[in-house]
Amino acid sequence: MDRPAPLKVVVLGGGTAGWMTAASLAKLLPDRASVDLIESEDIGIIGVGEATLPHIRGFVERLGIREAEFMKATHATYKLGIDFRDFGRIGESYIHPFGSFGEELAGVGFHHYWLELQRRGQAAPLGEYSLCVAAALANRFQPPSRDLSLSSTYGYAYQFDATLFGPFMREFGQSVGVTRHEGLVTNVERNGDTGDVTALVLKDGRRIEGDLFVDCSGFRSLLLGQELGEEWEDWSHWLPCDRAAAMPCTHATEDIRPYTTATAMPAGWRWQIPLQHRMGNGYVFSSAFLDEETACEAIRDAAEGEPLADPRVLRFRPGRRRRSWSHNVVGVGLASGFLEPLESTSIYLAQMAITYLIELFPEAGGIEPADRDAFNRLVDMEYDRVRDFLILHYHATTRDDSEFWNHVRTMRVPDSLSDKLQLWRETGRIEKYSDGLFFDASWIAVYVGQGWLPQRHDSRTGMVDPERLKAAADRLRREIASEVSRMPGHREYLERETSRLAEAS
Amino acid sequence: MSEPREPLRRIVVAGSGQVALLSAIALRRALPTTEVVLLAVAPQGPAFADFAATSLPFTASLHDRLGIDEERMIATAGASHRLSTRYFGWSSHDQRGVFAHGGWTGRAMRARFGRDWGGGPKIAGGERPAGSLAEVLTDAGRFALPPADRETPLSLIEYALRWNPPAYRTLLVERARQLGIGHVQAPIETIERDGAGGITGLNIQGQGWLEADLFVDCSGPAAVLASALPGFATVDWSTSLPTRRVFIAAGAEPMIALEDRITLLDEGWLIEQAGRDGLLTILGVGEGTSEQAAIAALGKDPVAVMPVSPGSVAEPWQGNVIALGDASAQFEPLANLNLDLAHRQLDLLLEMLPGREIEPLERAEYNRRAGLMMDRTRDLLAFHYATPRARRVFGEVEVPEAVQTALDQFVRRGRMPFHEESALLREEEMDLLGALGFERQMSPQEGASDPEGIEAGEAEFAALARRALEAAPPYAEWIAAVTQPS
Numbered sequence: 001m002d003r004p005a006p007l008k009v010v011v012l013g014g015g016t017a018g019w020m021t022a023a024s025l026a027k028l029l030p031d032r033a034s035v036d037l038i039e040s041e042d043i044g045i046i047g048v049g050e051a052t053l054p055h056i057r058g059f060v061e062r063l064g065i066r067e068a069e070f071m072k073a074t075h076a077t078y079k080l081g082i083d084f085r086d087f088g089r090i091g092e093s094y095i096h097p098f099g100s101f102g103e104e105l106a107g108v109g110f111h112h113y114w115l116e117l118q119r120r121g122q123a124a125p126l127g128e129y130s131l132c133v134a135a136a137l138a139n140r141f142q143p144p145s146r147d148l149s150l151s152s153t154y155g156y157a158y159q160f161d162a163t164l165f166g167p168f169m170r171e172f173g174q175s176v177g178v179t180r181h182e183g184l185v186t187n188v189e190r191n192g193d194t195g196d197v198t199a200l201v202l203k204d205g206r207r208i209e210g211d212l213f214v215d216c217s218g219f220r221s222l223l224l225g226q227e228l229g230e231e232w233e234d235w236s237h238w239l240p241c242d243r244a245a246a247m248p249c250t251h252a253t254e255d256i257r258p259y260t261t262a263t264a265m266p267a268g269w270r271w272q273i274p275l276q277h278r279m280g281n282g283y284v285f286s287s288a289f290l291d292e293e294t295a296c297e298a299i300r301d302a303a304e305g306e307p308l309a310d311p312r313v314l315r316f317r318p319g320r321r322r323r324s325w326s327h328n329v330v331g332v333g334l335a336s337g338f339l340e341p342l343e344s345t346s347i348y349l350a351q352m353a354i355t356y357l358i359e360l361f362p363e364a365g366g367i368e369p370a371d372r373d374a375f376n377r378l379v380d381m382e383y384d385r386v387r388d389f390l391i392l393h394y395h396a397t398t399r400d401d402s403e404f405w406n407h408v409r410t411m412r413v414p415d416s417l418s419d420k421l422q423l424w425r426e427t428g429r430i431e432k433y434s435d436g437l438f439f440d441a442s443w444i445a446v447y448v449g450q451g452w453l454p455q456r457h458d459s460r461t462g463m464v465d466p467e468r469l470k471a472a473a474d475r476l477r478r479e480i481a482s483e484v485s486r487m488p489g490h491r492e493y494l495e496r497e498t499s500r501l502a503e504a505s
Numbered sequence: 506m507s508e509p510r511e512p513l514r515r516i517v518v519a520g521s522g523q524v525a526l527l528s529a530i531a532l533r534r535a536l537p538t539t540e541v542v543l544l545a546v547a548p549q550g551p552a553f554a555d556f557a558a559t560s561l562p563f564t565a566s567l568h569d570r571l572g573i574d575e576e577r578m579i580a581t582a583g584a585s586h587r588l589s590t591r592y593f594g595w596s597s598h599d600q601r602g603v604f605a606h607g608g609w610t611g612r613a614m615r616a617r618f619g620r621d622w623g624g625g626p627k628i629a630g631g632e633r634p635a636g637s638l639a640e641v642l643t644d645a646g647r648f649a650l651p652p653a654d655r656e657t658p659l660s661l662i663e664y665a666l667r668w669n670p671p672a673y674r675t676l677l678v679e680r681a682r683q684l685g686i687g688h689v690q691a692p693i694e695t696i697e698r699d700g701a702g703g704i705t706g707l708n709i710q711g712q713g714w715l716e717a718d719l720f721v722d723c724s725g726p727a728a729v730l731a732s733a734l735p736g737f738a739t740v741d742w743s744t745s746l747p748t749r750r751v752f753i754a755a756g757a758e759p760m761i762a763l764e765d766r767i768t769l770l771d772e773g774w775l776i777e778q779a780g781r782d783g784l785l786t787i788l789g790v791g792e793g794t795s796e797q798a799a800i801a802a803l804g805k806d807p808v809a810v811m812p813v814s815p816g817s818v819a820e821p822w823q824g825n826v827i828a829l830g831d832a833s834a835q836f837e838p839l840a841n842l843n844l845d846l847a848h849r850q851l852d853l854l855l856e857m858l859p860g861r862e863i864e865p866l867e868r869a870e871y872n873r874r875a876g877l878m879m880d881r882t883r884d885l886l887a888f889h890y891a892t893p894r895a896r897r898v899f900g901e902v903e904v905p906e907a908v909q910t911a912l913d914q915f916v917r918r919g920r921m922p923f924h925e926e927s928a929l930l931r932e933e934e935m936d937l938l939g940a941l942g943f944e945r946q947m948s949p950q951e952g953a954s955d956p957e958g959i960e961a962g963e964a965e966f967a968a969l970a971r972r973a974l975e976a977a978p979p980y981a982e983w984i985a986a987v988t989q990p991s
Contacts, residue, residue, distance in 0.1 A: 028950055028953060029949055029950070029952075029953050030953055031952065031953055032949055032952065032953060106535070107535065107570070107855050107856060115507040116509055118506075118507070119506055119507060119508065119509070358949055358950060359918070359920055359948065359949065359950075360918060360920075361949040363917075368917070370910070370913055370914070370917075371914075371918065374910070374914065374922065419866060419869070422866050423864075423866040423867060423870055426864040426866060426867070427510070427859075427864055427866070427867050428507065429857065429867060429870065431870055432870075432874065433925055434925060435923050435925065453506070453507050454507050455507060455508070456507060456508050456509070456510045456860065457507050457508070457509055457510065458509065458510065458858065459509050459510040459511065459512040459513070459536075459858070459860045460512075460535060460536065460858065461509050462509040462512065463512070463536070463537055463538060
């Protein structure tokens with residue numbers, strides 16, 4: 001079969017998104033794309049996203065990378081979910097698991113029965129009906145089974161060192177044929193008629209031509225934002241956090257938590273991400289409510305292990321470009337949009353854009369506007385769903401102990417979210433979709449975890465014999481507890497799997 | 506503290522066909538303390554969901570959950586299994602294709618399809634290897650229900666049932682009686698509206714006043730309850746769905762086959778639906794075909810001729826009244842979607858069952874999802890009329906935007922945009938377009954799949970197909986064996 005000449009793709013930016021994009025295109029479209037990547041040692045890499053979602057496993061697998069090798073290179077640990085502390089109310093916490101709660105019974109979701117048990121004073125915390133939550137809280141881990149048993153009711157992701165993930169992808173990308181150029185872009189050449197980008201000129205005069213440009217230049221958004229002027233939709237009125245003070249520490253405990261911790265703070269929240277040899281810490285805050293110096297002090301005070309470096313402040317702004325693909329420029333990662341790391345979505349959002357770019361990769365004849373539109377619609381849908389879910393974490397609260405929490409508690413939320421909230425409040429139901437991120441179990445985890453209970457639940461729960469319902473729920477808890485007791489500890493499992501372990505540094 | 510919602514005290518299900526009966530059974534089972542009354546309004550006009558003798562695989566799973574036993578349907582309601590539908594002549598006279606329930610098998614196989622059959626002009630009329638287990642079994646005429654207690658390759662098969670509608674209805678009536686479902690058979694004299702968009706109660710001739718917390722309108726195209734409401738509005742589909750009349754003929758000779766056929770003739774489309782009671786033939790024609798020409802194309806005298814005026818109800822849940830099945834959408838019985846839509850709406854209602862007080866937002870959420878279901882149903886039909894030959898037979902029609910986008914993406918990019926609440930899996934949607942003769946370009950990734958991986962995938966599929974054939978007896982023999990009076 002005749003093969004058209006490969007399209008010349010130029011990726012601008014050597015951060016996580018840049019190398020993920022370049023490596024994927026080179027590996028998955030070897031005949032369709034030739035890939036050049038431009039990066040500069042003079043530009044720092046933000047390296048967001050130390051915690052991930054289960055989708056990352058599919059990404060690694062599709063590239064043909066062995067999980068063990070990947071985990072070793074990035075000092076990765078396993079992640080079963082996120083522990084949210086003090087969000088709904090100070091002193092309360094819950095885990096948003098990569099797993100489900102109980103089982104549907106006679107067509108009615110488990111959470112309705114849980115609400116009924118709770119009304120009767122017979123319910124344990126919702127998490128006790130989730131194997132994923134119970135395993136996480138017990139610091140235990142083993143991969144889920146592939147059958148339909150209880151031990152198949154969860155998934156997992158990784159917590160890894162973002163500063164190692166980029167270089168790992170760089171090495172992999174170069175091994176599958178990505179050409180790397182070191183240098184600073186000083187000029188963007190465009191076609192006078194179409195406005196398409198034709199070449200990037202580097203400081204030393206080198207000129208890198210391309211058919212398709214992927215802007216992975218981070219917040220600078222050199223091509224999509226600066227050059228093409230694609231409009232930015234600002235979401236900071238809903239998501240006011242715009243800074244992070246990050247500081248790595250040693251592990252303070254013997255156990256390694258198989259989950260990320262997000263603890264609400266007076267002007268935002270702080271993360272704790274356990275890696276193999278250290279703990280990532282950071283305070284995500286709103287500069288409108290807190291100055292950087294105070295935030296750095298706060299993270300120093302709060303971090304539990306020995307600091308391994310001084311706090312470093314990152315700046316960002318939540319929102320997305322109205323179009324992530326414009327002309328022959330596609331934005332992936334921060335150049336296209338940003339949502340704070342509260343639900344570990346950064347790497348997912350880059351991966352999602354890469355997947356759609358591959359599906360809609362331009363044909364030899366050029367870029368079809370219909371494909372660009374399809375890409376932009378998909379990206380918007382993904383961002384908007386994540387956005388609403390993040391806003392929920394701030395808004396579903398009773399906290400009134402700081403200006404920040406007063407603001408997010410009382411702000412007007414997007415209509416798309418307020419309808420969901422009201423439907424839940426009145427009926428205990430979740431607006432259903434099956435594309436994108438965060439389905440029923442995720443919404444239920446946050447609603448219930450933050451004390452945002454509905455006023456009413458399904459009438460059918462009242463028709464089950466109360467004794468039998470309680471007995472069934474207790475049995476499930478016992479089964480979960482017994483399953484957890486048979487699982488190895490997270491550290492134990494990691495240490496047994498020596499091929500996944502990095503050398504102690 | 507969350508309280509359980511106050512249960513519905515009484516539900517009136519209006520209708521007397523298979524949709525009403527199954528709805529009443531489902532509601533009764535879900536709400537054992539609620540009185541369920543079947544108000545037997547006979548369906549009038551082209552109630553294609555109520556008269557359907559088949560559906561899609563979803564119905565089998567719904568039946569399973571509602572305690573409608575498949576073995577009994579085989580034993581007493583003439584049930585048989587369909588694994589696939591062959592399409593003939595949609596893109597051109599000699600083009601043919603297969604739509605298999607469950608869609609294609611395996612990514613590697615798809616890659617080969619992209620390479621061999623999607624990428625070039627050679628597809629029309631050409632022989633091609635089977636693309637799914639369902640197709641392999643259909644070709645061989647072999648199938649049996651897989652054993653319940655262990656996995657065999659046959660457990661992977663998605664199938665739809667066909668049945669004898671009167672016998673199926675009898676089975677449902679019997680079940681409804683066992684469950685203590687009330688039955689009222691008398692005309693409605695007046696409908697009392699409640700001022701909040703719904704209904705307080707009905708005056709029934711000779712029976713008096715019948716009130717309820719919830720009314721489920723399964724009365725067929727007339728939508729006797731829903732259409733009486735102030736918020737009732739319809740959406741016209743006739744600009745994109747050109748079939749205007751349907752001619753139905755029945756054969757007397759039993760026909761055991763794992764496939765049905767849908768052929769595009771110069772007069773319109775012709776469905777040949779196999780069945781243990783005989784071959785059912787259904788011809789759909791547009792405005793341009795005369796009755797004489799239609800009957801000639803049908804090949805025998807019709808037992809029924811029905812008009813089709815396609816459209817849907819804008820918001821099927823108004824106040825405390827929910828229009829279901831034919832009462833919510835009317836369209837030709839072309840791709841076995843009529844009863845499937847009714848059953849998926851029923852399932853949605855079961856999921857979102859309200860309490861006595863109905864919340865506006867739950868109505869809105871139901872209407873949103875039911876609306877997506879109905880729109881996608883229209884789109885799946887519209888794909889048929891967008892084929893080159895159908896455009897000549899039926900004339901040019903308005904192609905819905907989602908269909909235009911999907912066809913463009915399928916033909917040019919080898920992909921299918923995802924749609925929530927579709928009757929078909931995305932794989933099945935792609936399979937349908939292939940069966941209709943749309944030629945699909947390889948997707949970028951398929952183009953890049955490595956030959957070794959493809960070969961390994963093919964070998965794996967061939968082995969699976971062999972095992973499936975070994976596990977499956979000739980279907981006619983199996984049916985004979987399981988229906989033998991013991």
